Every structure is written in C-alpha cells, then in structure tokens.
Amino acid sequence: MKLKHALINAACLAVAFSASSAMAQNVVGGGASLPEYLYKAEIGAFAPDYLYASTGSGAGKTALLTNVATAFNNTYTPPRTDAVVHFAGSDSVLSPSDLSGYTRTGTDGNLVQMPSVGTAVGIPFKVGTLSALTLTANQLCGIFSGKWKTWDKVNASYPASDINVVYRSDSSGTTEIFTRHLNAVCSTASGNSLIDFPVTTRFSDVVALINAAPNDPLNPKNVSTNFVAKSLSAGVRDEIDARTNVIGYLSPDYINTTLAPTSTAATKNLKAASLRNKNDGTSYTPSSANTTLALTNLTLGNNLADPNSWAPTAANPASGYPISGLTFLDHVTCYSNSSVLSKILGFLDRHYTYSGVNDNTSRIEGNGFAKLPSTIVTAIRDNLLTNNSGKNLNLGNATACSGKAGR
Numbered sequence: 001m002k003l004k005h006a007l008i009n010a011a012c013l014a015v016a017f018s019a020s021s022a023m024a025q026n027v028v029g030g031g032a033s034l035p036e037y038l039y040k041a042e043i044g045a046f047a048p049d050y051l052y053a054s055t056g057s058g059a060g061k062t063a064l065l066t067n068v069a070t071a072f073n074n075t076y077t078p079p080r081t082d083a084v085v086h087f088a089g090s091d092s093v094l095s096p097s098d099l100s101g102y103t104r105t106g107t108d109g110n111l112v113q114m115p116s117v118g119t120a121v122g123i124p125f126k127v128g129t130l131s132a133l134t135l136t137a138n139q140l141c142g143i144f145s146g147k148w149k150t151w152d153k154v155n156a157s158y159p160a161s162d163i164n165v166v167y168r169s170d171s172s173g174t175t176e177i178f179t180r181h182l183n184a185v186c187s188t189a190s191g192n193s194l195i196d197f198p199v200t201t202r203f204s205d206v207v208a209l210i211n212a213a214p215n216d217p218l219n220p221k222n223v224s225t226n227f228v229a230k231s232l233s234a235g236v237r238d239e240i241d242a243r244t245n246v247i248g249y250l251s252p253d254y255i256n257t258t259l260a261p262t263s264t265a266a267t268k269n270l271k272a273a274s275l276r277n278k279n280d281g282t283s284y285t286p287s288s289a290n291t292t293l294a295l296t297n298l299t300l301g302n303n304l305a306d307p308n309s310w311a312p313t314a315a316n317p318a319s320g321y322p323i324s325g326l327t328f329l330d331h332v333t334c335y336s337n338s339s340v341l342s343k344i345l346g347f348l349d350r351h352y353t354y355s356g357v358n359d360n361t362s363r364i365e366g367n368g369f370a371k372l373p374s375t376i377v378t379a380i381r382d383n384l385l386t387n388n389s390g391k392n393l394n395l396g397n398a399t400a401c402s403g404k405a406g407r
Helices: 003-015 036-046 057-066 096-101 137-144 173-185 203-212 232-242 288-294 338-351 361-366 374-385
Strands: 027-031 050-054 087-090 111-120 124-126 164-168 227-230 274-276 324-332
Touching: 027 057, 027 338, 036 050, 036 338, 036 361, 057 087, 057 096, 057 173, 057 324, 111 288, 111 374, 124 232, 137 173, 137 274, 164 173, 164 203, 164 232, 173 203, 173 324, 203 227, 227 232, 288 324, 338 374
Parallel strands: 027 050, 027 087, 164 227
Antiparallel strands: 087 324, 111 324
16 A cells, blocks of 8 residues: 555545544654664655654563553653553563453453564673684584583683673663573583573563573572673663673674664674574574575464464574564554544555665665565555554544544
C-alpha cells in the first residue's frame, strides 16, 4: 500500500471509534536501545511527531503493557509528562507472562508483535595488540560461561591476563538474542561450557549460574569480579572502550562504522570478532549481508492472530552470522486518536518500504541492520497495516476495535 493510501485509510478507520484531536499529537514510544538510532534517523526523515525513549527492551514492553509512560518520560531532561504509550521497541519476544499479564484487551484491543528489522549481536573486543579475532562456537562458550578465565586459554599466543566480560545490566533483548544462541551451542554435556545457558533478557541470570557452578580445579578462580554489568548498549560500548583484555556483546550500530556506516552511536570505533558458524564451518562478520543470510529461511507461524506467530527465531542458523535475530515493534490494536493512528501507519509504511522514492534501505543497512525477508514484509502489510487478508488483525481495524475506547 502506498503511503498516501495508508494515511487516508487510517483516518477513515479511526473515525469509526473516535474523533480526531490536534494534528500535532505526538506518537509516544521507546524501549530497546539496539535500534534506537535507526528509529531516530527515521523520525528525523519522515516522522517528526514521533518520540523514542531508550530504556531497554524490558522497560519498554512494561510501559506498553501497562500504558504507563513514566520510564519513557524520565529519559528526557526535563522529564516529559506524556500519559499514553503508543508503541514499544523490543529485541525480546513477548513472553508468556507478558501476554497473560496484559489486561487491557477490553479497552485497547489485542497486542500486536511486529518484526521490524534483522540484527546481528556482534562481539566487540580489546585483547592485547590483536587487530582481529575469530572465535569458534566452543571458544565463545568457554569465554562467556566463565570456563576460560584468561586469554591464553583461548589461544596460547594471547596474553595470560584475565578475560573481562562486559554485559547488559538491564532487561535487554540484545541479551535474549545472545543467550538464545549460547543456549543452542553451549552445554555442560559437550564440555564446551561451565553452565547450560538459559534464554533470558538478564545476563545477571547467567552470572548467577556461573558463580554457583563448581570451579574448574585447574583454574579455581571466582569469575564474578571479571564480569562487569553496564546499562544499555551505550554503557557496554563505553566500558569496553575504557578497559583492556575485554570482550562483550553489542549490536553493530554501537560497534563501528564499517559495520554501520551511517550510525551515530558507533563513537568508539570498536573491533568486532568474526564468528565461525558451526553448521557450515565458515567465519562471518556481523554485517548486514551476513545477518540477511542467517535470517533467509525465517517463516511466520500458522496462527497470525497469535503474537507468538510473528516472532520467528534463528538461534543456530545453517549459514550466515551465527548470532542473528529480529527486533520488534509492539503495538496495541486500537487507538482513540485518528491522528495518532494515521501517523503510526504512515511511519510503518515508510519503515517497510524497500524500493522506489521512499526506499528505507539506506537507513536500515546504514545502521548495521538487515531488511526482513519479503514474505514477512508482505504478511505485515496484508495483515497488520491493512486488512487485505480479511483477518481483522490490522492496527485500527473497525471490527476489532468496535466498542473499545482505544489507547
């Protein structure tokens, strides 16, 4: 659907359950720090009435589910006073507890979990004088499980100094994508890991398991002091830059401008490890092209009325960069303000346009992300942005929102 038609359709649908208020109404959202600068680049280019507050995925989802904007408001100086949350950005999928705990269906309609772009989780490092680092799955597991505590265990030619690991302290979808991969390739049974990794948004859960695990008698050192927690992607970026013999995990837009040429967050020009995909034996950088390759075979679930069907994962892809996944835009179905609904659909139309005069490819790939497979974009347009499918799942659908006040 063209942008003009999307805007006209949005306005017509919204009239069915609300009156329009001032055209200057802001669309309020926030959450994941991973795609923050992509969304801000898009806001600057085609969505001036949008707001995006970087709080981390967990806080972003909570704000949307409860319709409490406090976490978003507090990121601004001075704090804002917004009273409505229209959307959230999250790299973590809506969990069973997120879905069961959502109690606003009667007023706001159903939750909508919309794949946004593909992303890699890169492994930035600073190790002695190394200018490049390639890690196998076993080496990645040994480092991030605390099994290997000094760099010479990774490679005898590396320094015999502590491995310092920097991780996210907040509830983070970046952490979820990362731990989903570690859960798939690391295990105590195989001997490549000190622990069995949970899939979690909080890496502190991993550190707790590491500290509770029996120490390796050949290297009986408590690892807790070598695992350092920092808030948001910017905190991890800055801590890695400030330390030596250090490693962590970040999206490409926070690592360097080779991976994300137009990123304004890659201010420290960090080095990123290449990872060897255990399935095809090839080493890959966390580039947009290698993320695209990893996500090529993603497919949606069969029941598109279920938000879970919109959250395919690639924990251990057959080829491409091994730690790849999706970041999401989460919404409710019903909006009380026709101007807000029109702006949301206009933004999403532009966000998912990959060719022609409104082509958004340069912003997506310039910030280190990957476009979605075309089959998923078509499903989003036909089911969530319009009702071409006839399933009444789209934002602002008059049937689905009948009798509901809207957000």
